[in-house]
Amino acid sequence: MKISGVDIRPGNIIEYERGIWKVAKIQHTQPGKGGAYMQVEMKNLVDGRKTNVRFRSADTVERVRLDTQDFQYLYAEDDQLVFMDKDTFEQIMLDADMLGDAVAFLTDGMDVTLELYDEKPISVQLPEQVEATIVEADAVVKGQTASSSYKPAVLENGVRVMVPPHIESGTRIVVDVYAREYVKKAD
Known part of the structure; x- marks a missing residue:
């Protein structure tokens, strides 16, 4: 399906220069002189290359369905x-x-x-969120409040995340896979 260059949105998969690209970021720019354009940062899904391309409203690209x-x-x-x-x-x-x-x-x-x-x-x-066990957590610093500060912890898979002060070693938590952030304590 053909779409205009200014209709590109983050997450779109497009065909560009005989490659398949995933749009990461966009920025609509309207310079004082000349026409508006869309600055698009995208990543090649086959070889991992990244590029920035300017698309004008007259440009069209093929939107790919996977x-x-x-x-x-x-x-x-x-x-x-x-x-x-x-x-x-x-x-x-x-x-x-x-x-x-x-x-x-x-x-x-x-x-x-x-x-x-x-x-x-x-x-x-992968699923957006997974459960993991904390194997190592720093001690709570006296005077820290639960709402304003986080402490470093290491998960069973070796990934480091920041967790609230009340979370201790051995606790199961829910982690956002792609942001690598603590979500909540597991049920």
Whole structure:
């Protein structure tokens, strides 16, 4: 589906210069002289390159629809991750760098969503939030209040997050996978 350059929004997947790109940020600019344009920061979903492009209202780009399919993570083998199609039980191997920093939150048996373009996987989406156990938390500094300060803690997967002072080692918490932030104490 063709869209105007000024109708591009963050999260859109577009085809640009024979590549598939995900829009990260946009900035609409109206200079005093000349026409308005959209400054677009985007990342190539195949090779990970980033670029900034100016699109004018007269420019059109092809908006791409990706197919999604549910998979289950099985195990890691060297720098490859093995996933199983939940419908056909077919297994595929993908590079671990396709997940970026989110790979630390991947656990055996986790349900994930693969985004496919021309039946080829181009990205893996983990659940937005996961539960994790804190293995190390700094002591509370006397005088700190729960509402105004956070302290560093280390999760079982080695990821460091900031948590409220009342959270101690051994506590299960809910963490935002992509922001790497404490959400709440697990039930």
